Amino acid sequence: MFSKYKTSQALVFQELLSDSPTSALAVYNTFDNISPSFAWMNGLGIYYGTLSIDERQKSDFLLRNTILFLFTSENNFNAAPLSFIPTKLHFLILGGTYLAGICTLNQSVVFRRGLSTISSSRLIGLCADHERGTYWCYSADSVYEICASNEEDSLWHYYLAKGEYESALGLCLENSARTQLVRSAQARHYFDAGQYQLAAECYSHTSTPLEDVALMFLEKNALVALKEYLSKILNSLKPNLGVCPISCFGAVIVYM
Incomplete structure (x- = not known):
């Protein structure tokens, strides 16, 4: 046998x-x-x-x-x-x-x-x-x-370094600071790759200054992506007695 x-x-x-x-x-x-x-x-x-x-x-x-x-x-x-x-x-x-x-x-x-x-x-x-x-x-x-405690705590950073952004996001849980880091890196990755609409979606979930993102898309003449980004930002704003940040007025002007 x-x-x-x-x-x-x-x-x-x-x-x-x-x-x-x-x-x-x-x-x-x-x-x-x-x-x-x-x-x-x-x-x-x-x-x-x-x-x-x-x-x-x-x-x-x-x-x-x-x-x-x-x-x-x-x-x-x-x-x-x-x-x-x-x-x-x-x-x-x-x-x-x-x-x-x-x-x-x-x-x-x-x-x-x-x-x-x-x-x-x-x-x-x-x-x-x-x-x-x-x-x-x-x-x-x-x-x-x-004693091995929080062994998987840094796993998100490993996936971030590898460019596996969705895996990294899944491990950030409720940590908003880490989520911001991953989203920003993912947005920059898509932007550098010329995938501007995907970058717009990611940037809309970050705290990156609106004017910085708008100028980035304008310099690349990515107007469709810019419009999508601004639309998502404006839709996410909560009404506050008609008060709107100055930067948002600039966004509306560009959007128009």
Whole structure:
């Protein structure tokens, strides 16, 4: 029954060569819970991605969207760590003299602490309860909880930097300052791309000074977009005893 696996054509695998005896494998769910993820650490680095378990996808290779984070002197990982565990958005890494965190989205080292500030005894490993979302490090005689709070709080900024504006907006929740930043960046993106009507829609939801936006569209002779923008701004104004800001009078004149 295993005869087909004896042929090289049917054998599909991923090999990461390392002289270090350290090796660990973890399977877990990320923040989106779309598909299970895996991470394999050895002396070379951490190889991670998602697992394809959909029976409709006819493939012998089950690993998707894989990334290799290398341990190098440039990122201060000169030797293989002792242990690691994945969280929703990070890897916690325990070395001989440090505890570090790596963002799985952009592979940046987000923190690094010397172990002398954590424990007086030598820490030897990490473990996680992914069901409860708790993380622990331990020595021969002590156990310490690693508290991960607001881990997804900066996720909106990651999507903003990638230009995935709708995803970023979905994570801003009720934070109006962040929403303004995302909307402004999205509006500028559309404007620079010459998509003036989309830019007008976005600018109408920002606090960018009306006169600045109007001049931008006038300089590009984008009068249709300007008219749409001003229409949305004027329709959003609440009547206040007939009082209207001076800038709005200018908008009406341009609009007419």
